[in-house]
Amino acid sequence: GEDVEQSLFLSVREGDSSVINCTYTDSSSTYLYWYKQEPGAGLQLLTYIFSNMDMKQDQRLTVLLNKKDKHLSLRIADTQTGDSAIYFCAETGTYKYIFGTGTRLKVLA
Amino acid sequence: DAGVIQSPRHEVTEMGQEVTLRCKPISGHNSLFWYRQTMMRGLELLIYFNNNVPIDDSGMPEDRFSAKMPNASFSTLKIQPSEPRDSAVYFCASSLLGPQSGEKLFFGSGTQLSVL
Numbered sequence: 001g002e003d004v005e006q007s008l009f010l011s012v013r014e015g016d017s018s019v020i021n022c023t024y025t026d027s028s029s030t031y032l033y034w035y036k037q038e039p040g041a042g043l044q045l046l047t048y049i050f051s052n053m054d055m056k057q058d059q060r061l062t063v064l065l066n067k068k069d070k071h072l073s074l075r076i077a078d079t080q081t082g083d084s085a086i087y088f089c090a091e092t093g094t095y096k097y098i099f100g101t102g103t104r105l106k107v108l109a
Numbered sequence: 110d111a112g113v114i115q116s117p118r119h120e121v122t123e124m125g126q127e128v129t130l131r132c133k134p135i136s137g138h139n140s141l142f143w144y145r146q147t148m149m150r151g152l153e154l155l156i157y158f159n160n161n162v163p164i165d166d167s168g169m170p171e172d173r174f175s176a177k178m179p180n181a182s183f184s185t186l187k188i189q190p191s192e193p194r195d196s197a198v199y200f201c202a203s204s205l206l207g208p209q210s211g212e213k214l215f216f217g218s219g220t221q222l223s224v225l
Contacts, residue, residue, distance in 0.1 A: 018167065033213070042113070042200055042216030043152075096165060097142070097214060101151040 005089055013107045018076040020103045022089035025070065029091040032065060036075045037086040037102070046074070048086070049067035081107045113199050115217035123225050127189040130220045132201030135184055140207055142214065143176055143186050144200040153199075158184065159207065170195075191224045198222070 004024045012018045024032065030051050035043040047054045049063045049072075056063045060073040072089050086102040114133040122128055134141050143155040156166040161178045169176070173192070178184040186196055193209050203216040 035214075040218075042218050043204070044216065045213040048213070091150070096154055096157055098154070099144075106137040 002031040004089060004098055006087075006089060006100040008101065009104050009106070011108060012079050012100075013108050014079060014081055016079055018074075018079045018083065018107075020074045020076075020087050020089075020105065022072040022074075022100050023070055024072060024089065024098075024100075026098070027067070027070065031092050032072050033056055033090040033092075033097070034061075034063065034072075034082060035088045035090060035099070037088065041051050041086075053102045076105075078104075079107050081109055083107055113201055113203050113217035115199075115220050118218065119125075121223045121225065123182060124125050124201055125190045126193055126224075127187065128195075128222060128224075130199050130201075130222070131160075132184045133216060134203030135183065135215055136205035138205050138215070139181070140204045140212075141178060141184050142202045143184070144202065146198045146219070147196075148198060151154045153175070155186070155199075156205045163173070163208070186208040186220075191222075193224045194223055196224050 006022045031048050034046045036046045037043045047061050047063040049057050054065050061078045064073045084107045086104050088102045089100045090097045117132045139160050141158040145153045150191045155168045156176045157164050158178045176186045200219045202216045204212045204214050206212045
């Protein structure tokens with residue numbers, strides 16, 4: 001079935017790295033995404049990775065993809081208080097985006 | 110472009126009343142999605158339109174929910190009659206092409222619905 005799973009909470013200290021993990025189910029997903037949701041707002045795309053890649057780096061963000069294990073991770077280097085938000089991974093089904101449960105990241109000053 | 114515009118921003122109503130949520134997608138986008146977000150169930154896809162045609166409404170909870178897209182620039186999600194368990198944040202999102210194209214979704218700010 002369609003079930004994208006994430007841990008619900010993550011707490012890190014400012015300046016440390018954050019790693020948010022996700023497992024997905026649809027091995028045919030062409031793209032896998034990370035979205036960020038700040039309080040009171042909709043989701044915004046952070047980054048995405050094409051399914052034939054295993055890593056993508058974008059400034060402080062590093063996405064790792066393990067297709068064999070259907071595991072996706074997002075690493076945020078030098079985490080700042082402004083990174084506090086809910087992070088969603090998403091896979092693309094045949095014609096829809098399937099979102100995970102979201103990981104609430106809290107950055108402690 | 111102003112992005113995806115949803116109205117109202119907040120809606121408080123009493124059980125049994127009709128609720129209509131509105132969405133204006135980004136101009137030129139041909140895919141539109143309605144999502145519902147709750148603490149218990151996370152982000153659920155309710156319905157997906159492509160070129161104004163409903164493609165998948167399997168996520169619509171029950172007959173009390175209906176959605177329309179009369180033209181490319183407007184969509185509504187209606188709940189009649191509303192119930193307290195419908196309380197959630199409802200998001201509209203649009204994209205230029207479909208999910209398999211790698212096109213990102215643009216989300217509106219959501220409508221916070223409270224049914225008393």
